[in-house]
Amino acid sequence: MKDVLDDIERWRAHGRRVAVATVVDVRGSSPRGLGATMAVSEEGEVAGSVSGGCVEGAVVTVALEVLEGGAPRLCEFGYSDDEAFSVGLTCGGTLTLFVQPLDW
Amino acid sequence: MPSADGTLYEVLRDCLRRDEPVALATVVASAEAAPLGAKLLVRHGGEVLGTLGTTELDAVVGREAGGALVSGQSGLRHYGPHGENLRDEVSVFVEAFIPPPRMVILGAVDFSAALSAVANVLGYRVVVCDARAVFATKARFPAADEVVVEWPDRYLNRLGSTLGPRDAVCILTHDAKFDVPAVVAALGTEVGYIGAMGSRRTKDRREAKLREAGVDDAGLARVRAPIGLDLGARTPEETAISICAEIIACQTGTDTVSSLSRGTGPIHHSAPPL
Numbered sequence: 001m002k003d004v005l006d007d008i009e010r011w012r013a014h015g016r017r018v019a020v021a022t023v024v025d026v027r028g029s030s031p032r033g034l035g036a037t038m039a040v041s042e043e044g045e046v047a048g049s050v051s052g053g054c055v056e057g058a059v060v061t062v063a064l065e066v067l068e069g070g071a072p073r074l075c076e077f078g079y080s081d082d083e084a085f086s087v088g089l090t091c092g093g094t095l096t097l098f099v100q101p102l103d104w
Numbered sequence: 105m106p107s108a109d110g111t112l113y114e115v116l117r118d119c120l121r122r123d124e125p126v127a128l129a130t131v132v133a134s135a136e137a138a139p140l141g142a143k144l145l146v147r148h149g150g151e152v153l154g155t156l157g158t159t160e161l162d163a164v165v166g167r168e169a170g171g172a173l174v175s176g177q178s179g180l181r182h183y184g185p186h187g188e189n190l191r192d193e194v195s196v197f198v199e200a201f202i203p204p205p206r207m208v209i210l211g212a213v214d215f216s217a218a219l220s221a222v223a224n225v226l227g228y229r230v231v232v233c234d235a236r237a238v239f240a241t242k243a244r245f246p247a248a249d250e251v252v253v254e255w256p257d258r259y260l261n262r263l264g265s266t267l268g269p270r271d272a273v274c275i276l277t278h279d280a281k282f283d284v285p286a287v288v289a290a291l292g293t294e295v296g297y298i299g300a301m302g303s304r305r306t307k308d309r310r311e312a313k314l315r316e317a318g319v320d321d322a323g324l325a326r327v328r329a330p331i332g333l334d335l336g337a338r339t340p341e342e343t344a345i346s347i348c349a350e351i352i353a354c355q356t357g358t359d360t361v362s363s364l365s366r367g368t369g370p371i372h373h374s375a376p377p378l
Contacts, residue, residue, distance in 0.1 A: 001199075001201065002121075002201070005117055005121070022199070024180050024197040025180045025197075034178040034179060035178045071140060071141075072141040074132050074133050098130065098197060102113060104111060104112050104113055104141070
């Protein structure tokens with residue numbers, strides 16, 4: 001969280017709303033630990049990361065949905081080998097993220 | 105939920121910026137009264153802000169978040185709607201934010217400047233300490249958070265019990281006059297990593313002097329000397345990488361370090377919180 005504070009503060013100073021996605025559970029092999037946080041502004045700007053780059057694109061989509069009035073959401077990303085470009089962790093782990101608007 | 109210090113986010117932000125320990129509990133799944141996203145913030149010293157929905161749940165999670173503040177362990181926990189154990193209607197993510205680990209670098213030499221830069225990237229709070237005011241200047245160590253002019257052993261004695269298993273002491277003076285008292289002082293703390301620079305010959309001479317100073321085998325075994333992994337490092341920057349790589353290996357319990365290409369295990373080891 002600390003590593004994305006400066007970006008969050010800058011976005012907030014410009015009046016932009018912000019969503020944060022946090023790793024709350026990890027099973028198997030995964031590059032980032034519990035608490036790894038990615039912040040997304042309503043303009044689609046991104047700070048921080050939650051994996052090795054595997055799921056960040058999908059997280060932006062979820063974060064923008066949450067900012068558009070969706071409820072906070074728990075998302076799970078796992079290994080997927082059926083489609084080369086489907087969203088998943090190539091390292092074989094499962095990652096659970098909580099995505100919420102920064103309105104607290 | 106606003107408090108005198110602002111919203112929960114603002115309190116969290118200010119704690120993080122001050123490196124003040126704080127724990128944040130968030131309801132991430134709930135079939136019951138606890139609303140999704142509800143939060144409880146527990147500050148160092150015991151102040152609790154926010155609510156998860158019920159006073160019973162707040163009491164149970166508040167206690168566990170207080171424990172997480174001490175251990176530094178974040179994790180997902182499951183409860184009944186009123187904080188009952190062995191139930192799973194409510195899932196709460198308790199995230200512990202603890203201050204960054206410290207690296208104390210003794211000796212104001214070129215290697216210390218490179219090491220402070222690499223340690224800084226790794227998230228350490230870096231202090232460079234040397235008794236010589238002409239060398240121990242902030243201008244020479246821009247990446248250090250603090251530059252202290254003091255005898256290294258006195259400085260370590262002053263830090264004393266505040267150094268813990270996540271912290272590191274790197275002794276780069278490679279002069280027995282400074283090294284020996286510094287190693288003795290470092291061994292008097294609970295610091296997780298102690299490394300001392302110098303050739304194998306320097307190491308042997310230092311060990312003899314340390315034994316004269318009363319250091320036993322267990323004490324000598326705590327000192328990594330020559331410091332760093334065998335990467336073939338030559339420059340101050342390469343040496344800094346070799347030292348930091350050794351610290352990472354020690355902290356993850358990866359005692360036998362070899363090339364990833366020669367191993368078979370998973371490439372991600374579970375790491376302690378930084």
